[in-house]
Amino acid sequence: MxxxxxxxxxxxxxxxxxxxxxxxxxxxxxxxxxxxxxxxxxxxxxxxxxxxxxxxxxxxxxxxxxxxxxxxxxxxxxxxxxxxxxxxxxxxxxxxxxxxxxxxxxxxxxxxxxxxxxxxxxxRPGPARQDIRVRAGDGTVAPLDWERVTRVVAEAVAGLPGTSAEPVLTEVRRSLYDGITADELSLAQVMAARTLVEREPAYSSVSARLLLDRLRGEALGHLAGGPRQANQAEMAERYPAYFRDYVRHAVGLELLSPELTTFDLDRIAAALRPERDLDFGFLGLQTLYDRYFLHEHGVRFELPQAFFMRVAMGLALREDDREARAIEFYELLSSFDFMASTPTLFNSGTTRPQLSSCFLTTVDDNLDAIFRSYRNNALLAKYSGGLGNDWTPVRGLGAHIKGTNGRSQGVVPFLKIANDTAVAVNQGGKRKGAACAYLETWHIDIEEFLDLRKNTGDERRRTHDMNTANWVPDEFLRRVEADGEWTLFSPDEVPDLHDLYGTAFAERYRAYEAAAARGEIAVFRTVRAVDLWRRMLTMLFETGHPWITFKDPCNLRSPQQHAGVVHSSNLCTEITLNTSADEVAVCNLGSVNLARHVTADGLDTGRLRRTVRTAVRMLDNVLDINYYTIPEARRSNLRHRPIGLGVMGYQDALFTLGLPVASDEAVEFADRSMEHLSYHAIAASADLAAERGRYESFDGSLWSRGILPIDSLRLLAGAREGDGLDVDTSTTLDWDTLRERVRTAGMRNSNVLAIAPTATISNICGVGQSIEPLYRNLFVKSNMSGDFTVVNPHLVASLKERGLWDEVMVSDLKYFDGSLGEIDRVPADLKRLYATAFEVDSRWLVDAASRRQKWIDQAQSLNLYLASPSGRKLDELYRHAWRKGLKTTYYLRTQAATHVEKSTLRGTDGKLNAVPVAPAAPSPSPEPAACRVDDPGCEACQ
Incomplete structure (x- = not known):
């Protein structure tokens, strides 16, 4: 063949x-x-x-x-x-x-x-052909140094069980030809290892180490501080000198802040851990190489440990003992125990340190405010910020315009412009620009809003690149459950509904309905609540949008309800902060790698405490160091000082513990792990308040009244009048002592907890993203760095223990889309443990999220999965989420939209998928996949 x-x-x-x-x-x-x-x-x-x-x-x-x-x-x-x-x-x-x-x-x-x-x-293959010559970048030609290739590959497989150098070298030999360039030769080695990864996941680490060798040659040659090449053992000695040269060179290029040169660079360099360069998987290192490392005209000169230390130094600039804190922060980052969000990794230590992840705005109902919002979106997106825009105040279709005595075209034409702004300003050219528009369910334009992502209809009233979300009050869900009517209004005639929630909203809303019935309101429409709810769910299934988020839980449990109103969430639905015309809310994110804090015996609470305390300090530092592109963001951030500490690697932790996602034990673990993280994060912020002072708007907050996130559940229960809330309230830690500590010492941060998607930073750390179940045990992941083979190493280890891992198993996993369900020889316990997202009833995900949500002062990015969606299943699932007290939901992922790409996987990884074996023009980077209903890893937020 x-x-x-x-x-x-x-x-x-x-x-x-x-x-x-x-x-x-x-x-x-x-x-x-x-x-x-x-x-x-x-x-x-x-x-x-x-x-x-x-x-x-x-x-x-x-x-x-x-x-x-x-x-x-x-x-x-x-x-x-x-x-x-x-x-x-x-x-x-x-x-x-x-x-x-x-x-x-x-x-x-x-x-x-x-x-x-x-x-x-x-x-047995013979020696490499003796007539092979390698062409260097300057055009000079030299004989192939096969001995070095052999040494590099041998070093790459060292210490990795299940791997060996010979199959890699065999693949490399097949790619050789006379006149091959040095760059092609190094890429050929990486690709040779990648062809083996589906059979043995450890070859992902081999590929990463071979890519690291290429990166070392690139960086050392660019800085010209000695020999252009160095193996890992040699690099351990050269790292300190390289690091000092790297900092000075980057400062000279005006890429890094001159303040970094004022550190004791000898002390800093001595703390570097060169051996941690070997901890990457290929996807993680390739992602850093393509998108994060500093470069000059495309030539990377920032090595991994220099990267982590640069980020740490940037976050320690205002500390008293800067070197000690930088080293402490570096230890956390380089060990993968904690990872800051992408904007922080991009920009920490640079001349423009915009370190925040997402921004939330409210758009007022006048042209000046609307077009100022476009300008703000552009400035915020330029430095890698994701956007969440509250458009509810903008008057609806047919509303009266006093200044011209005309009629409004509604909010949709303005959303089209916002969509195009996000496309044009693509986060500084580093990743796809992203925004999410929120609209409250009573807005007269809500039905047109539901259609924004449809592929048919008037293109002038479509936003194919912008996410959308419903901001749903509890009163609407009560009407749905009672099969009642629902009235739509234009906000210029009912302006106070925007700022009301809970019982106050319900009472005022009913009063406006009575006024409409009396003919006192000009623009309104009455619909059956169930019909609108069904249409919301239908559009969610068909287009993936708008997402379902809940207004009342976000506000009734907000620690800052004395200082304003939460009008929307952010791009990824985990942030719930107040916004107004004067304040743009800012989320400052980072995530604890839960996989690094569990053993087979359970949660390592001591290690988690140490990680969380340092992480909270790092995130608090972001607020003072941050480069603010608009004054409204600076004002809000420094007044309230919110941060959002989350988790990733949850599924990996469950694998280590041997707990299937669909089990009571997994739900309990979600509860207890989040309780510990919440406890230590709140305690760390209280300690920072004692050291640095409380945040400005602390007085009057729920914190100041001794009401912690676990306590705010009773506020939500009270507003629902004992009906419509089913939440576990169990606790295990000493919360009374912490309440008193918060009440007396205060809090440094108005908000401390939020679980973000972590789609990119989890790749860097080599773990599953956020709180997500496993998408597939074997699939091809596409992102801005290309296509990457993803194989579940936990599954492979388990199958090896049972003597079941062989080529036929690999072929069957491909055939069955990475699922074990139809593979007869796999035992039932492994099928249950390694069940993929579409094999798990999403009610389990909601139940686990409910147990987390009680500890979180903000929200969590929660994707829901339906293998065989139907109207009934959608209705039951989202009502279940509401009753379980969730504040928001994120994507609905349905298998009906598309199946995971079936591939041989060989030769499809990253920008190397078209690696030339003879001279060829470089391939362009693939376009990043848009956020879609079937996208397993939207990376716009983190």
Whole structure:
């Protein structure tokens, strides 16, 4: 079934185009022939369907169509001097078969290739060809130093069970050709290891170490502070000198703040841990390389430990003993115990240290305010801020405009402009710009708002790039449950509804309904509440938007209700802070890696306490060091000093503990782990208040009255009059002592807890994001750095223990979309432990979130999953979330929208998926995937 080579020229290539050559495994070349692809596919169909497939018009048509797809994809990435490797061509054939749904055929093809690979491996490969020359960046040519390649690969596999150098070197040999560039040679080593990752997840670490070798050469050569190359042992000695050169060079380029040179750099450099460079998986290091490390004209000169120390120094600038605190912060970051959010990692220590993650604004009902909001969005997004905009005050369609005596077009045309602003200002060119518009359920334009993400209709009234969310008051859910009517108003006629919540809102809303019935309100419409609710859920299923978030729990449990109103959440629905025309709320985020704080025996509470106390100090420092792009954000941040400490690696922690997500024990662990995190975070903020002073608006807050997040549940229960709230209130720690400490010492921060998505920083740490269940045990993840194979290492370890991990298991996991459910030989206990997100009833996720929410003063980004969605299931799930006291929900992910990409996975990883084995033009970075209902890792927020 070999494909793609022939002794005859390709029939489909135009005469004017350069010939496409195929590099064979022995390094020889031949012209590309798509006819070979057709033959290989036909043989694969014959192997599955028998001899009749050869004469089947259906098979003939399918093969012709898939061959065209493969050829087009290959030629699109072939480069200016088109060259393809035989392995890459075969990878694309497998991928095309899987994507087209011909899974049995693809499986047969995979097994055939594995059989041929074993046969080739049995023939001991000879030494690398002696005639291979390597072309350096300056054009000079030198013989291939195969001994160094061997040393680097051997070092990369050292200490990693299940890996060895020989299969990597075998793959590298296949990529060699005379005149290969030094860059291509280093990339070929990385790719060689990546082809093995689906069989053994530890090869992800091997790939990372090989990428690290490439990065070291790039950084050391750029700084010209000694030899251009260094292995890990040599780098341990060179790191301190390199670090000092790196800081001075970056300051000279005006990338880093000159203040960093005033640190005792010898003391700082001596604290670096070079060995921690080896702790990365490939996805984590590639993400840092592509998007985080400092560079000069594209050449990276920031190594991982320098990166973490730079961030730590930037956060310690205002500390008394800056060096000691920087080292303390560095220890937390470089160990992956805690990770600051992406804007902090991007910008800490730089000349523009915009360290905050998300910003929440309220848009007033006048043109000056509306267009000022666009300007603010642009300035906030420029330095990596995500946006949450409250648009409820803007008058609705048909409302009277006093200044012109005309009629309003409503809020939707203004949302279209906000959408385009987010696209134009794409977070400083580093990641996709992102914003979320919130609208309250009683707004007269709510039905048009629900349609904003539809793919049909008037494009002038669509926002395909902007997220949307419903801001739902409890009164609406009561009407839904009672099958009552619901009245829609224009906010210019009912202006106080925007600032009311709980019982006060319900009473005033009913008064406005009575006024409308008397003819005292001009613009209103009455609908059946259940019909509107069903339409909200229908749009959520069909477009992924608007999300469902709950106004009353966010306000009734807000510690800052004395100082304003929560009018919306943020881009990712975990922030619940007050906004007004004068104040833009700011969320300053970081996440504890829960996977690093558990053992098989349970939660390591001592380690968690130490991590949380340092993390809260780091986040509080963000507030004073931060570069504020608009005065409203500075005013709000310094007055209230909110931070949002969250968690990630929750699913990894459950694997370590052996607890299935769908179990009472997992729900209990969610409760107890969050209780400890909440306790220590609140205590740390109280201690900072004693050291540095209370936040300005502390007096009158729930904190000042001794009401902690666990206590605020009774405020919500009171507003619901004992009905519609089903929340566990159990506790295990000494909360009475902490209440008194908070009451007397105060709080340094108005808010301290929020669970963000962590889609990017969890990749850096090599753990599952946020509180998410496992998406798949094996899949291809796409982000701005490219496509990456993700294999669950916990599952692989468990299968190895049972003697079940082999090539057939790999093939079955691909065939069944990374699920164990249909694989008969996997024991039931492993199927339950490693159940994927769509195999878990989302009520378990809601129950666990409810137990967390009682400890959190803000909210949590909670995705919900439905494998077979229906109107009834959606209705039950979201009413369950409301009754369980959740403040917000995030994406609804449904399997009906799309299945995970089925792939051979080989050759699809990162920007290396089109690694040239001969000269080729560089491939452009893939466009980041938009936030979608089926997107397993939106990265706009973290």
């Amino acid at each position: 070999s494909v793609g080579t022939s002794s005859t020229p390709p029939s489909t290539t135009e005469a004017a185009a350069p010939p496409v050559r195929v590099i064979r495994r022995d390094g020889s070349g031949s012209p590309f022939d798509p006819g070979k692809i057709s033959v290989a596919m036909t043989k694969a169909f014959l192997a599955v369907e028998g001899d009749g497939a050869a004469s089947s018009s259906r098979v003939h048509h399918v093969v012709a169509e898939l061959t065209g797809q493969v050829e087009a994809s290959l030629l699109r990435h072939a480069g200016a001097e088109p060259t393809l490797h035989i392995e890459h061509i075969q990878d694309m054939v497998e991928l095309a078969l899987m994507r087209a749904g011909h899974h049995k055929v693809a499986r047969a093809y995979v097994l055939y290739r594995e059989e041929r690979a074993r046969a080739r491996a049995a023939e």
